[in-house]
Amino acid sequence: MAGGDDLKLLGAWPSPFVTRVKLALALKGLSYEDVEEDLYKKSELLLKSNPVHKKIPVLIHNGAPVCESMIILQYIDEVFASTGPSLLPADPYERAIARFWVAYVDDKLVAPWRQWLRGKTEEEKSEGKKQAFAAVGVLEGALRECSKGGGFFGGDGVGLVDVALGGVLSWMKVTEALSGDKIFDAAKTPLLAAWVERFIELDAAKAALPDVGRLLEFAKAREAAAAASKDEFND
Numbered sequence: 001m002a003g004g005d006d007l008k009l010l011g012a013w014p015s016p017f018v019t020r021v022k023l024a025l026a027l028k029g030l031s032y033e034d035v036e037e038d039l040y041k042k043s044e045l046l047l048k049s050n051p052v053h054k055k056i057p058v059l060i061h062n063g064a065p066v067c068e069s070m071i072i073l074q075y076i077d078e079v080f081a082s083t084g085p086s087l088l089p090a091d092p093y094e095r096a097i098a099r100f101w102v103a104y105v106d107d108k109l110v111a112p113w114r115q116w117l118r119g120k121t122e123e124e125k126s127e128g129k130k131q132a133f134a135a136v137g138v139l140e141g142a143l144r145e146c147s148k149g150g151g152f153f154g155g156d157g158v159g160l161v162d163v164a165l166g167g168v169l170s171w172m173k174v175t176e177a178l179s180g181d182k183i184f185d186a187a188k189t190p191l192l193a194a195w196v197e198r199f200i201e202l203d204a205a206k207a208a209l210p211d212v213g214r215l216l217e218f219a220k221a222r223e224a225a226a227a228a229s230k231d232e233f234n235d
Contacts, residue, residue, distance in 0.1 A: 007032035008060040010046050012039055013210055013219050016110075017069040018057040020167030024073045026204035027158060028084035030143050032059075067209055073163060087160045101142050101153065102164045109135040110168060117175065129181070139165070140189040147191075151198050158202065166199050166209075173212045 003152055009025070009032050011018030037046055039055055049058045049065035059072045060067050066075045077087040088095045112135065115128030120193065121233035146153045153161035172183050199205055 005030075006060075006062050008035055009033070010035045010037055010049060010058040010060065011056045012037050015056055015166040016171050019170070019208055019210060020069045020163055021059060021072050021076075022208035023163045023166055023204055024076045024087060025041060025080075027087070028052065028076060028080050030076070030080060030083065035116070041233050053090070055133075059090045061149045069167070070106070073160060087154070087158070087163060089154070089159070097146065098153070098160045101139075101146065101161045104135070104138070104142070105161065105164045105168075108131045109139065109165075113168070113172075113175065116179075129179075132183070136183060136189055136192065140192050143191045143195060152195065158199075158204075162195075162199065166205060168206075169196060169200065170210045170212050170215050177212075177216055178219065 001123050003209050007030060009018070009021060010150075011021070011034070015037060022034075037043060039056070042054060045059060049053055050067045051058075051062060053067065054203070055067070057069055057072060060066075060074070060076075066072050073087060083204070088098055109179055112128040112131035115134055116125050117128075119125035119128055142161075143153055146155070148155050150156040153165070158166075174181055175181070184193045184196050192195070200209065214221065224229075
């Protein structure tokens with residue numbers, strides 16, 4: 001652990017937002033205490049550490065909590081700047097571009113993907129799916145531009161955009177299994193498809209990404225519970 005720092009991560013293993021933080025910590029080579037939260041019975045530590053949103057992830061650094069996954073990632077990069085690779089480039093303009101694409105991933109891919117999975121009607125799900133695939137197409141162009149011939153959004157090395165998108169990869173594979181759709185299709189988005197294979201082979205990804213099979217069982221169980229709850233309500 002860097003400089004004797006005490007790091008504790010409050011999270012839940014299926015959360016892609018928690019996975020982002022785990023990826024960043026692994027890339028930096030930082031050890032931490034992984035505290036698994038029961039989101040149906042949130043701990044006093046979580047409620048005290050994030051009293052506004054009461055959500056995971058929360059990184060507690062030497063007793064001080066930092067909330068929201070992308071804020072945590074940038075905090076890690078700044079505080080542990082001399083440890084491991086930098087997630088954000090040194091150039092202010094390039095940092096701004098990276099932050100733009102991180103926001104795009106969350107607003108234009110992750111948000112509609114969640115609608116695709118959790119929409120209340122088939123129309124909502126269909127619209128979410130349409131928007132998610134449109135975002136994937138745009139991200140193909142972003143990768144071409146940002147990589148500058150390298151293998152990642154960060155160029156030759158992993159950057160903030162890679163971590164933001166990489167955090168949802170296991171869930172994307174689960175979505176493919178549930179829907180039968182290929183999200184990162186080598187025929188349509190060859191750069192992204194190659195990026196996915198490159199990313200999941202990283203040591204940090206192997207350490208941080210949740211197992212797809214386990215995640216698929218979790219998703220199926222959640223779907224079954226939601227359907228049972230809906231049936232009970234209709235009765």
